[in-house]
Amino acid sequence: MNLNLKAKKENTYDAIVVGTGISGGWAAKELTENGLNTLVLERGRDVKHIEDYPTATKDPWELPRADQIPYEERKHYEKQMRTGYTISESLKHWWIKDTDQPYQEEKRFDWIRGYHVGGRSIMWGRQSYRLAPMDFEANAKEGIAVDWPIRYDDIADWYSHVEKFAGISGEALGLPQLPDSEFLPPWDLNCVEEELRDAIDETFGRVLTIGRAANLSQAHNGRGTCMNRNLCSRGCPFGAYFSSNAATLPAAAATGNMTLRPHSIVNEVMYDEDSGKATGVRVVDAESGDVIEYYANIVFLNASTVGSTAILMNSTSDRFPDGMGNDSGELGHNMMDHHFRVGANGEYDGHEDKYYWGRRPTGFYIPRYRNLNGNDRDYIRGFGYQGGASRQGWHRGVRELAIGSELKNLVTTPGKWTMGMTAFGEMLPDHSNRMWLDHDNTDKWGQPQVVFDVEFKENEFKMREDMKNDAAEMLEAAGMKNVSTYDDPGGPGLGIHEMGTARMGRDPNTSVLNEWNQIHAVPNVFVTDGSCMTSAACQNPSLTYMALTARAANYAAEELKKGNL
Amino acid sequence: MDSKKKNHINRKEAIKRTGLLLGGVVFAPNILGVLKGCTATPGDWTPTFFSQDQAQLVTSLADVILPADGTPAASEVGVPQFIETMVSETYSEEQQDRFLAGLDQFAGEYREELQADYFDGTDEEKYDFTYHQNQLALEAEPGGEGTPFILMFKELTMLGYFTSEPGATEVLRYEANPGIYDGCMPLEDVGRTWAT
Numbered sequence: 001m002n003l004n005l006k007a008k009k010e011n012t013y014d015a016i017v018v019g020t021g022i023s024g025g026w027a028a029k030e031l032t033e034n035g036l037n038t039l040v041l042e043r044g045r046d047v048k049h050i051e052d053y054p055t056a057t058k059d060p061w062e063l064p065r066a067d068q069i070p071y072e073e074r075k076h077y078e079k080q081m082r083t084g085y086t087i088s089e090s091l092k093h094w095w096i097k098d099t100d101q102p103y104q105e106e107k108r109f110d111w112i113r114g115y116h117v118g119g120r121s122i123m124w125g126r127q128s129y130r131l132a133p134m135d136f137e138a139n140a141k142e143g144i145a146v147d148w149p150i151r152y153d154d155i156a157d158w159y160s161h162v163e164k165f166a167g168i169s170g171e172a173l174g175l176p177q178l179p180d181s182e183f184l185p186p187w188d189l190n191c192v193e194e195e196l197r198d199a200i201d202e203t204f205g206r207v208l209t210i211g212r213a214a215n216l217s218q219a220h221n222g223r224g225t226c227m228n229r230n231l232c233s234r235g236c237p238f239g240a241y242f243s244s245n246a247a248t249l250p251a252a253a254a255t256g257n258m259t260l261r262p263h264s265i266v267n268e269v270m271y272d273e274d275s276g277k278a279t280g281v282r283v284v285d286a287e288s289g290d291v292i293e294y295y296a297n298i299v300f301l302n303a304s305t306v307g308s309t310a311i312l313m314n315s316t317s318d319r320f321p322d323g324m325g326n327d328s329g330e331l332g333h334n335m336m337d338h339h340f341r342v343g344a345n346g347e348y349d350g351h352e353d354k355y356y357w358g359r360r361p362t363g364f365y366i367p368r369y370r371n372l373n374g375n376d377r378d379y380i381r382g383f384g385y386q387g388g389a390s391r392q393g394w395h396r397g398v399r400e401l402a403i404g405s406e407l408k409n410l411v412t413t414p415g416k417w418t419m420g421m422t423a424f425g426e427m428l429p430d431h432s433n434r435m436w437l438d439h440d441n442t443d444k445w446g447q448p449q450v451v452f453d454v455e456f457k458e459n460e461f462k463m464r465e466d467m468k469n470d471a472a473e474m475l476e477a478a479g480m481k482n483v484s485t486y487d488d489p490g491g492p493g494l495g496i497h498e499m500g501t502a503r504m505g506r507d508p509n510t511s512v513l514n515e516w517n518q519i520h521a522v523p524n525v526f527v528t529d530g531s532c533m534t535s536a537a538c539q540n541p542s543l544t545y546m547a548l549t550a551r552a553a554n555y556a557a558e559e560l561k562k563g564n565l
Numbered sequence: 566m567d568s569k570k571k572n573h574i575n576r577k578e579a580i581k582r583t584g585l586l587l588g589g590v591v592f593a594p595n596i597l598g599v600l601k602g603c604t605a606t607p608g609d610w611t612p613t614f615f616s617q618d619q620a621q622l623v624t625s626l627a628d629v630i631l632p633a634d635g636t637p638a639a640s641e642v643g644v645p646q647f648i649e650t651m652v653s654e655t656y657s658e659e660q661q662d663r664f665l666a667g668l669d670q671f672a673g674e675y676r677e678e679l680q681a682d683y684f685d686g687t688d689e690e691k692y693d694f695t696y697h698q699n700q701l702a703l704e705a706e707p708g709g710e711g712t713p714f715i716l717m718f719k720e721l722t723m724l725g726y727f728t729s730e731p732g733a734t735e736v737l738r739y740e741a742n743p744g745i746y747d748g749c750m751p752l753e754d755v756g757r758t759w760a761t
Contacts, residue, residue, distance in 0.1 A: 059730070059741055060728040060739075060761060061729050061730045061733065063728075064650070065651060065654060065655055066647075066651070066725070067728075068651070068655045070654045070655060071654065071655050072654075187746055187748075188746060188748035188749070189748055191748065191749040194749075227742045227744055228744065228745060228746045229742060229743065352752070353751060353752050354749050354751065354752060355750060355751070355754075356746070356749065356750065356755075357745060357747040357755060358740075358743035358744070358746035358747065359759075359761065391758075393758055393759065393760075394723055394737060394760075395720075395723070397723060398716060398719050398720045398723060399703060399706075399716065400703075401696070401699065401700055401703065403629065403630050403692070403695055403699055404630065404631075404632055404692055404696075405632060407630065407631065408631060408634065408636065408736060411727075411737075411758060412736060412737065412758055413757070413758060414752070414759070415758075
């Protein structure tokens with residue numbers, strides 16, 4: 001009895017954070033800075049900033065096989081390879097092996113993920129955009145799914161809060177559909193991108209700006225200036241982009257209030273019928289297989305959209321037979337991503353005496369311009385474009401007549417300027433797009449496998465027509481030659497922006513979380529990763545996860561101090 | 566947003582500024598000791614996947630595509646070994662068979678036309694034959710899986726060459742830490758195509 005009590009005391013914290021990615025890092029930072037003794041759990045291995053980035057400073061000739069993995073290894077990454085860019089010698093250690101972490105697809109779903117401290121905050125694209133007032137209002141206005149329980153004004157200060165810490169480079173524009181962040185100086189456009197900017201402004205009244213990125217254009221909060229290597233996903237030895245490892249977790253550790261425990265797979269959130277609250281989490285140690293219970297007053301789920309949703313689904317009790325917080329039946333439903341891989345490419349004649357220095361860690365961005373003032377298309381919502389211009393490199397010599405010294409001479413001078421742009425479109429929440437757990441098929445740690453049944457629907461496909469044709473039209477307006485379009489949606493999930501499966505809402509009967517990201521019926525459990533999203537908007541979502549997390553964590557800390565949790 | 570401040574700088578200035586910027590950050594000790602290990606070890610290559618004849622052909626063909634002419638030849642930076650590694654380690658069996666069949670066919674056609682082995686040909690004979698094969702392939706190419714052998718080979722040769730240290734740094738331009746970004750500067754201040 002005494003031993004048990006002692007063990008329970010040793011395993012008791014003020015707060016538990018599940019996950020160390022973009023949102024988990026923020027939960028850890030804000031909770032610990034509020035003085036809460038916080039246990040931070042990560043299912044994968046530890047990754048220490050800089051020292052655990054094994055490929056960060058490798059030159060091309062230091063990577064075997066020109067950075068390609070052996071054919072034999074491909075079988076481990078059949079799904080993770082679907083992006084075309086995730087699995088290489090320099091990056092493969094950041095992504096799970098599908099053979100270790102199986103999941104099932106009723107319809108194709110590309111669940112691309114990495115399990116280690118820092119999660120996908122190490123490999124993310126760093127594009128950082130605020131959602132706009134119109135994004136929080138759209139569901140209510142159009143009668144889609146449910147209304148967001150918050151408005152832009154509820155989150156604006158929290159955007160500022162996270163931006164000031166993270167460091168977001170970009171250009172202030174004052175656009176209502178894309179509110180400005182607290183910006184560090186922007187990167188430059190190159191000369192051909194400036195041509196496109198001027199042409200689409202003149203021809204269509206559309207805006208093109210430099211991509212807003214969580215890359216440091218100047219030293220910031222003890223982290224170094226970006227060196228323009230554009231090898232961010234390997235981990236940055238300068239700490240020049242935002243990741244949990246470089247930014248939030250060191251801040252949390254500095255408080256002395258964080259206990260970080262890697263190799264900890266959370267199996268379920270434990271629930272106490274009498275208090276109507278969660279008591280903690282049950283963990284499977286990924287190395288030993290031991291099952292351990294940890295206790296806390298509040299639990300933050302930041303295990304990624306699918307991860308957090310799966311944990312809640314697996315947290316069953318008499319009160320919650322269908323998963324914790326699932327009174328509405330919406331848990332696992334309304335899965336969204338962004339639909340993309342549609343756009344155009346072209347070539348530019350001119351500026352042949354111009355070139356660039358450095359590998360910029362961002363491209364250009366064309367903010368949404370469709371359906372801004374009422375809907376005048378045959379679809380609702382909209383899309384933005386991401387793209388860039390560059391000059392052709394040595395590869396263009398492959399399909400040239402030149403061989404020998406002529407070939408060397410040819411490719412020593414850069415080729416034509418080419419430009420490409422890809423649209424990122426909003427995907428609507430739909431109850432039929434869902435994930436669930438298959439308890440008959442488990443992974444090697446005994447966890448049920450996730451099954452996906454998600455598809456793009458009519459609104460997305462209609463939108464893609466504009467996404468494709470507008471891209472070509474804009475490139476042509478800038479005088480591009482040989483303009484070609486493409487449209488290859490791939491599977492949902494490929495945007496690696498999965499979200500929506502534990503949505504926020506005003507009504508416990510139709511949503512899982514309230515306006516503070518609390519489970520309606522279990523107020524000491526907060527879910528602040530992508531699963532909370534009520535709609536997707538068309539902007540890259542990570543900045544919003546950061547802001548929602550910081551907001552919820554500070555609220556939770558205050559409520560705890562008041563004795564309300 | 567219409568008036569972007571241009572930041573034209575010459576090459577010397579850019580390098581100076583890079584140095585300043587690099588000097589201004591705190592390096593972690595472990596990244597100071599970057600080991601410069603080259604994957605290519607030209608000269609001591611013993612083929613393990615190719616036969617001796619295939620290896621000789623691969624070496625001579627790679628050197629015709631990228632010869633020594635003030636900067637190193639393909640074989641001097643380890644390209645033949647790189648090609649063997651790529652074919653043996655990153656290709657499926659079917660792709661390997663296609664590559665080897667293409668290599669044999671290339672050798673056979675040369676032998677038929679010039680009554681000798683490719684690797685015994687004069688520089689001019691090898692160049693003319695290879696130039697013609699490349700030309701035919703470009704005219705015929707259907708694209709995709711059907712990429713003609715000579716174009717597959719040319720691409721592999723160029724990939725190995727321009728990801729080698731001499732190819733990237735002496736023939737093209739490479740900066741591990743560019744330091745700054747300038748989106749629009751005179752080409753002459755950069756000088757050559759960026760390797761990455």
